[in-house]
Structure formats: structure tokens, C-alpha cells
Amino acid sequence: MTSTAITGIGELTTHDPELGTPRGAALVLDGERVAWVGPDHRVPPADTRVDVDGAAVLPGWVDSHTHLVFAGDRTDEFAARIAGEPYRAGGIEVTVRATRAATDEQLAATLRRHLDEALAQGTTCVETKTGYGLTVHDELRAARIAATAADEVTFLGAHVVPQDTDDYLGLVCGAMLDAVLPHVGWCDVFCERGAFDAEQSRRVLRAARARGLGLRVHGNQLGPGPGVRLAVEEGAASVDHCTHLEPSDVEALAGSGTVATLLPACDLSTRQPLPPARALLDAGAVVALATNCNPGSSYTTSMAHCVSTAVLQMGMSVAEAVRAATWGGARALRRDAGDGAVGVLRPGARADVHVLDAPSTTWLAYRPGVPLTRTVWRLGVRR
Numbered sequence: 001m002t003s004t005a006i007t008g009i010g011e012l013t014t015h016d017p018e019l020g021t022p023r024g025a026a027l028v029l030d031g032e033r034v035a036w037v038g039p040d041h042r043v044p045p046a047d048t049r050v051d052v053d054g055a056a057v058l059p060g061w062v063d064s065h066t067h068l069v070f071a072g073d074r075t076d077e078f079a080a081r082i083a084g085e086p087y088r089a090g091g092i093e094v095t096v097r098a099t100r101a102a103t104d105e106q107l108a109a110t111l112r113r114h115l116d117e118a119l120a121q122g123t124t125c126v127e128t129k130t131g132y133g134l135t136v137h138d139e140l141r142a143a144r145i146a147a148t149a150a151d152e153v154t155f156l157g158a159h160v161v162p163q164d165t166d167d168y169l170g171l172v173c174g175a176m177l178d179a180v181l182p183h184v185g186w187c188d189v190f191c192e193r194g195a196f197d198a199e200q201s202r203r204v205l206r207a208a209r210a211r212g213l214g215l216r217v218h219g220n221q222l223g224p225g226p227g228v229r230l231a232v233e234e235g236a237a238s239v240d241h242c243t244h245l246e247p248s249d250v251e252a253l254a255g256s257g258t259v260a261t262l263l264p265a266c267d268l269s270t271r272q273p274l275p276p277a278r279a280l281l282d283a284g285a286v287v288a289l290a291t292n293c294n295p296g297s298s299y300t301t302s303m304a305h306c307v308s309t310a311v312l313q314m315g316m317s318v319a320e321a322v323r324a325a326t327w328g329g330a331r332a333l334r335r336d337a338g339d340g341a342v343g344v345l346r347p348g349a350r351a352d353v354h355v356l357d358a359p360s361t362t363w364l365a366y367r368p369g370v371p372l373t374r375t376v377w378r379l380g381v382r383r
């Protein structure tokens, strides 16, 4: 195991209540973990020393919502949307057809390409979902491929409602779930008007929980609906989108352990309003920011884009947005505590470090759209 001392840090975001956001700090990475955090002048010896010359350093981004096992793109659908067509989740079928037609190697290469693209921008922990297979064979294939490269894998068999909804739900809650089980830690359901209703969604979540999976919900994306309430009632780790919330949804989230995962890049790309981040934070809800990278509603791997949008258009402070894109995502994945925690920098945390080409995280909003990632370590390995 080799150790690395990162010295000369201008502003260090730790998300550790005792360490805070010190200036003039240093970090030591030992193998896959952070070994030491403290003042620069006390840094212990290490095999390698990297001086970052006053740069801001923060935990790697935690992207807790993506759909990266897919083939093809939907440029035409996006262009039509920009010309005024509304977003219809029906476009998912286009990606399902392309994904089924692709080889394992093609799917794995596309996944790898997007993970590499994300890592180059400071994203060190990624959740990704199935959901473009929608047969037992194709969902299993997607789950298996996802598990070879992503940190967390979620089963999203309940993504599109077919004609024979009851039969399909039986499959999702039975044979499909059993097939993907060795490869996934989570189950998700698209609970929305035009997708699965509250009772159908509850059935999926309960079947998954009975098999030991953690729960997540796509909810309140295209209009008000039961997704948030369902997620809270079923004890889901997160409910994602949260674009159209009633005051009672905000209240329910604030009194729960369910993270509100906001996906502003998706809302911009689908011409939806941006989610009520301020109301959620002021009520005391835990908020995460994620990209929702997929070829239909949000084709970006840029967490920095989400952070700058959250600050410039959603009323979040820089500190809140950075926290939501690191610690918040970790919380949504239940990876925020214990040995190997992500989204934090403290001894014992995963050695996932993002050095900015900037003296302060404020530059993420001050210089939006400018690539500000200078150096990234993931699991102690420098990219």
C-alpha cells in the first residue's frame, strides 16, 4: 500500500462536524482510505507528496442517480423538445429497443465510457440502474454488466407500463427480481401518472424489501403525485426528482429518513420547473443532487452543472449544493457512515478526493460551465 500526502490545501471541505472546512490543511491517503486530516505544518511523512498550491479540495462527487446501461441516443427527441414538444417518458421505449439489440460488450463499453467521463469531472461514486431491458433476460444482463463497474446497482424493472400490466408486475415482483438479485442492492419504481400507480409501486417495493433490497422511488417528476408519500411510507432511502411537490410532501420528507434527490439537469433538459430546494432545506429535509444521466431526459455526467444550477437557479448556497452533491448522495445510498464512507473526508473514509482548479468551492457557481477539476483520486488511485 502506498501513501500520499496532499498538502497546501487552500480550503478543505470535509463534511465532518469536528474537522469543518479548514484552511491551510493537508490530507494523507493510505491505500484506499483517508488516513489523516490536519494542519499543513503537521503533515506526517508519506511515500508521495502532492502540493496543490492553495487549491480547494473536497470529497469526490457522489452521483446517486444515473441510468447508464443503455445503447443509442435520442438526439432527435431532444431537438424536438427544444423546438417545443413536451417530454414524454414514452421515449424510454426507443432506448429499450436499442439496448436489447446491443451486445454485452457494447453495453459494457458505453457504461465504462460514461463512468470515465464522470471520473474525469470529479465523480468518484456512482449508482446506476437497469430499466432499459424490461425482460428477465435483458434486466439480468443489465444488472450483471452494471455490477462490474458501478458502485451501487438498482433494479428498475418497473420503468414502463406495458399493456398487460398485471402480468408484467407479477414478473417484476417474481422471476425478474429473483434473477437480478445477486447483482443489485436496490430496487426502484417509476411512480407517476402514466407510469405505475401507488398500489402497483408499493407491490414492487414490498417484493424487493422481502428479498432484502433497499428501496428508492422515481416520484413527482412530471406532476404532483403519490411518489413522495409512498417513498416515505415504505421507508425508501430516497425519492428522486421531487420536481412537483405539495406542502404536505415537503413536510413528509422533512419528518422522514428519506432523502429528496433533486435532478436539476433533467428538469432543465425536459423543460420542467426546477424543484423547490429551498422549501425542502428550510423544512429540514435531507437533499441530494444527482445527474440522472440517461440518453432521454438528462444526458449529462456533470455534477458541477447540477451544483451551479442549484446555486444560481434553485436558491441553494454553495455549501448546501456541494454538500448535497457529495454527502447528500452518500446518504441517499446509505454510504455516509462507517469505514469506507463516501462524500466525506475524515480518517477511515474512502480515499476519494477532488482537487479544484480554484481557491474555493464558490467558483463552482462563480465560473459555471468552466471545467474546474484539476486532480481526482478514487480509492486512493490518482486518475
Ligand code: NIG
Binding pocket: 067, 089, 091, 092, 095, 190, 218, 221, 266, 292, 294, 295, 296, 297, 298
Ligand atoms: O429518470 N423517469 C423515468 N426515467 C428516466 C427517464 C429515462 C428516459 O427518458 O430514458 C428519468 O428521467
